Amino acid sequence: MSGRGGATDGQVVRAILAGDTERYAELVIRYRDRYARYATRMLGSADAAEDAVQDAFVRAYDQLAQCRDPDNFIGWFFLILRNRCFAEQRRSKDVAPLEAAGAVAAVERAEVPVEADERRRALQHALLELTPEQREVFVLKHVEGLSYGEIADRLNTSVPSLKMRMHRAYDRLREQLRDRA
C-alpha cells in the first residue's frame, strides 16, 4: 500500500530499518484507525482498544526487523494487535465485561433510536460472552465485513474451522440474547 508521497509500506519499512526512524510516523498515521473498530469491538472498550493499538504500534516498531514481508506491514501489524487484544482479554477476564460493554455503549450516538441502541447494546454484551476466538471471527466478518476467505488468509487458518467457530458463535449469541430478553 502506498500513502503520502507515494511510498509503499515496504519502502517505508525499509527506510526505517535503514535508519530513517522518524518515518515510522507515516505508518502510524496511515493505519492508526484501520483496526480501531476491530480492537474496540474485541475489547468492549474504546479506551482499552486505544491502549492496545498504541501498544501494538510500539511493539511493531521494536520488532520491525522481523517483518518478513514489509509490503504487507499491515497484515503483520494486525497479528501483533490481535495478540495484544487476546492478551488483554485474558488479563482482564475478571473485570466485569458488562462494565466494558457499558463503556462502549456510553459513546452513544444521539441520532440512534433508543430501541436500536438497546439492541446494539444487548448484542455488544452478548459478544463479550463469546470466547475471544468466536468474537474475533464474528467481528471480522460482520463488523469489518471480511469474507471467510479473507479472514482465513489473515489468521492463517482454514475456512471450515472459521465457519465452525462462527456457527458456535451464532448459537451462543442467540442464547445470550434470549436470556436477556
Next chain:
Amino acid sequence: MTAHEFHPQVKQLLDGELTLADLPSELRTEGEEALGLLAAVDREPVTFPGLDTRVLSELRRRGCSELPDERCDLRRHSPLQTLLSAERRCRQSEHQDDDGRLHSESTLLRRPKPSSTAGAPGSATQRAPSTTNAYWCCPAGNVNVADHTPGVPVRTSGVAAGSH
C-alpha cells in the same frame, strides 16, 4: 440441535450464502430473528485521532530510558550532569556538508531491534558492520548543540562519536 441453536440453513443465511427467500417457509421466522441479530451489529467507525502522537511520544520516551547503563548511566550523575550528558550523547548533531553548509540530523527514535533471523527481508541493513550497537536516542524535544569535533563523519544514527 438444542432450542438455542440456529438451523444450519439459517446459519448459511447469516453467513450470506442464502437469502431469506431461499429458506423453507418453516424457517422464515427463525431466519428473520437471525437477521435481526445482524441488524444490531455496530459498524460505526472508530477513530483514535491522537494516537500517532501518543505512539511517537512513547517511542521517544522509551528510546532514552532503555539505554544500557554503561552508555547512559543516570544513577551516577546529578540531574544537571545527566541532562548535559544526555545532550552530548543524544543531541541533534550539526555537521558541515561538502558545500560548507550546516545541516542537522536527528534520530529521535531508537532504531528497531535487529532481526534475529538471518536473511529475513529487511534485516540486511540491520547487520551492517559497526552499527549494531551504535544507536542512541535523543531526549524529547530538540536540543541544538554544535558539534565541534573535527572530522566526525555524518552519521544517520545520531551518535556523536568521541565527544564524551
